[in-house]
Every structure is written in C-alpha cells, then in structure tokens.
Amino acid sequence: MIRVEQTAKTVDEALELVLSKYKVSKEDITITVVDEGKKGFLGLGTKEAKIIVEIKEESEKRKEKALEFVKEVVSKMGIDAEVTLKEESENLLVNIESPDIGIIIGRRGETLDSLQYLTGLAVNKDSSEWTRVILDASGYRKRREESLIELAKKKAERVKYTRRKLSLEPMNPQERRIIHTALQEDPMVTTFSEGDEPYRRVVIALKK
Amino acid sequence: MKELIEVLAKSLVDNPDQVFVTEKIDGEVIFLELKVADSDMGKVIGKRGRIAKALRTVLKAAANKDRKKAMLEIVG
DSSP: OEEEEEEESSHHHHHHHHHHHHTOOGGGEEEEEEEOOBOOBTTBSOBOEEEEEEEOOHHHHHHHHHHHHHHHHHHHTTOOOEEEEEEETTEEEEEEEOTTHHHHHOGGGHHHHHHHHHHHHHHHTTOSSOOOEEEEETTHHHHHHHHHHHHHHHHHHHHHHHOOOEEOOOOOHHHHHHHHHHHTTOSSEEEEEESOTTSOEEEEEEOO | OHHHHHHHHHHHOSOGGGOEEEEEEETTEEEEEEEOOGGGHHHHHOGGGHHHHHHHHHHHHHHHHTTOEEEEEEEO
8 A cells, every 4th residue: 555645726636646646546546635625815825635545556456356356256156155365475365155165166176266267367357467366165275185185195005006107087287286296205106297188187106 | 147257257358348148048048148349259268268168167156056057158
C-alpha cells in the first residue's frame, strides 16, 4: 500500500492530480477526504482541499483477485464454502473448507487442479510477472502428498524384490515431483518419467 | 451453470463485454454455448485445449452435484 497526500482547490482536482501522477485508476485506490476546502470570498477565507489516497500495489490486487475469483466460482457451482488466503514464499495459498469438499476436489483432485489452473490464469492475466496460486481443500494436498510418498516407498520395495522396473499410474507434474523426491535418497532405485501429458507416468527402476 | 461459465470466461478474456453464454436444457443434459471475441479464443481454449478442458472439468463437477450432465461448446 502506498499512501499519498494531495492538496488542490477542490477534492476532484486533487483526485485528478493523483490519478495522473501515479497512473492508477479509481478502482485501485481508496480516498479519504481530510478537508473539503472552501472557496472563500474575494480571496479571503480560501482553504485548499486535502485528500489522502491509498494506492493498492499489484501484489495486493492479485491477492484480492484470487480470493474473489475462488469465492465467486465456488458459489456459482452451487457450493457453500469458506475461502481463505495466505501468502507463503511468493506463492498464494487459497484454502477451501466446505461440506461439499468432495465435489471441489473431484476424482484424484482433478476438479481442484482445474480450479487452481483457472485461478492462476485469472490472477495473472494483466500482470507482468507470474504468481503461483495453489488451491487446497481441507488439507487435501498434504494428505495426497503423504499417500504418494507412501506409495513410492512401497513400489520401490517391490522393484527391489522383483528386480524389475515398474511404472506408476499417470500423474500431473506436481505429483510426479513428489514421487521423484521421495525416492531420491534411495541408493537402490532410480526414477524417471515417460510418456506424454496428460498420461505421463513415473517409472521406478533398479540402479545399474 | 450459465453464470458459472460466464464468471470463468470473463476473468480469462481481454473483452469481458463480448462474452455470451447460452444455455439449453434437455432433461438431464445442459447444453452450454460460450461465445467470445475472435481475439479471445485462445484465452478460453489454451494450448492443446488445456483451458477448455479445465472449464469442462469444473462445469462437470457443478452439474454432477445436481445429478445432471453438462456439455460445453466454444464458438468464435
């Protein structure tokens, strides 16, 4: 938030000055009128108008947009939900809590992933840099991560036992990353991905 | 469903005033037609149809909730 003070003959004039000076639009500011100003008479008792303008920065606009977008889309889906947002190392984390959480998550998180993708596009539409938006629903991402790590370890044991490579079911890039990371430290196996999106899958093989 | 697609499409395109959605209901099936400015087609379709697919996934979830099927067609 940037705070500026401006005086002029009238409030409108002061506002115009701020808008042209900082090249912002009315939607991006909040105005507080400190003094309405007085015209006076024959140069006597004239008082300048004074306003304080708070200009929203791009990062704040993005946060508002992310929250507003998710809230509106979820409500248009006919779902009652509580949507909250927090910032974590440059990323925007939007969490959804709802009695209809299963509908928001979808099969293997496919609805949540689609909502996340669309929110990212909407939030970054007019901005020069890309801010990552991560959507979660009742801690689904964390739970999914834990179960993927468990799956990775179980499958790695199987590879060691049978001495044959095996491929997992198709996963999106984030989920594949979790698998790779989970087995990175394992001295016996190696992992790589094969196939084309959206059917790309992780293969676990014995280290040569 | 019409409003859902409207909200989504309007936040993706450069010309939100040129977003039009029509809805036809035939029993359990909702047919939606999304029309955007020619220059905005890419914004609702995306590379290899990735955006269109995301729109359909969200729409399907919302329709499922009401035990309905929804079809989305995008026209220029």
